Amino acid sequence: MPALQNAPADMSEAKFMTVFGGLYEHSPWVAAAVFKDGLNSTHNRADSLHQAFCQAVESASRQQQLKLIRAHPDLAGKLATADVLTTASRSEQAGAGLDQCTDEEFSVFTELNHRYKARFGFPFIMAVKGAGRAQILLQFQQRVDNSPETEFDTALQQVLKIGRLRLSELLDD
Numbered sequence: 001m002p003a004l005q006n007a008p009a010d011m012s013e014a015k016f017m018t019v020f021g022g023l024y025e026h027s028p029w030v031a032a033a034v035f036k037d038g039l040n041s042t043h044n045r046a047d048s049l050h051q052a053f054c055q056a057v058e059s060a061s062r063q064q065q066l067k068l069i070r071a072h073p074d075l076a077g078k079l080a081t082a083d084v085l086t087t088a089s090r091s092e093q094a095g096a097g098l099d100q101c102t103d104e105e106f107s108v109f110t111e112l113n114h115r116y117k118a119r120f121g122f123p124f125i126m127a128v129k130g131a132g133r134a135q136i137l138l139q140f141q142q143r144v145d146n147s148p149e150t151e152f153d154t155a156l157q158q159v160l161k162i163g164r165l166r167l168s169e170l171l172d173d
Helices: 013-020 029-037 046-058 062-070 087-095 103-120 133-143 148-170
Strands: none
Touching (some): 013 029, 062 148, 087 148, 103 133
């Protein structure tokens, strides 16, 4: 991805929101909170800016964090097959081969998605970049039996990891 024309700390709020508002799935409030908290030249580096995003998410209410988690699509779910994922999610799932599931794999993903959502009340979240279907299925099968608190924390950490990976595509460093 080409380098940004302006460093994050030099962006107007409108530009910052245009560039970073979609970093977290359907949750522009995260970028808005980061901008509101203030940016300086240290935030022009991906690691520092990522820390600001993490702080915004971690200081949000549990209800807001839950909404952030719930904003993510199922892996290899109906939205993926209906082609209504965000561009980033579609790219990430395709990169992991989730758009090429066999009928049997799709059936397993569907069953796990239902089981997981029934148990936890939110979709299974995993930063799938660099992972394959077998690795994702293994994680899914292992995590579906976690405690609700452990899985909430794990899902939130995976959301932050996804944000970091997406941020790395925007900022060179």
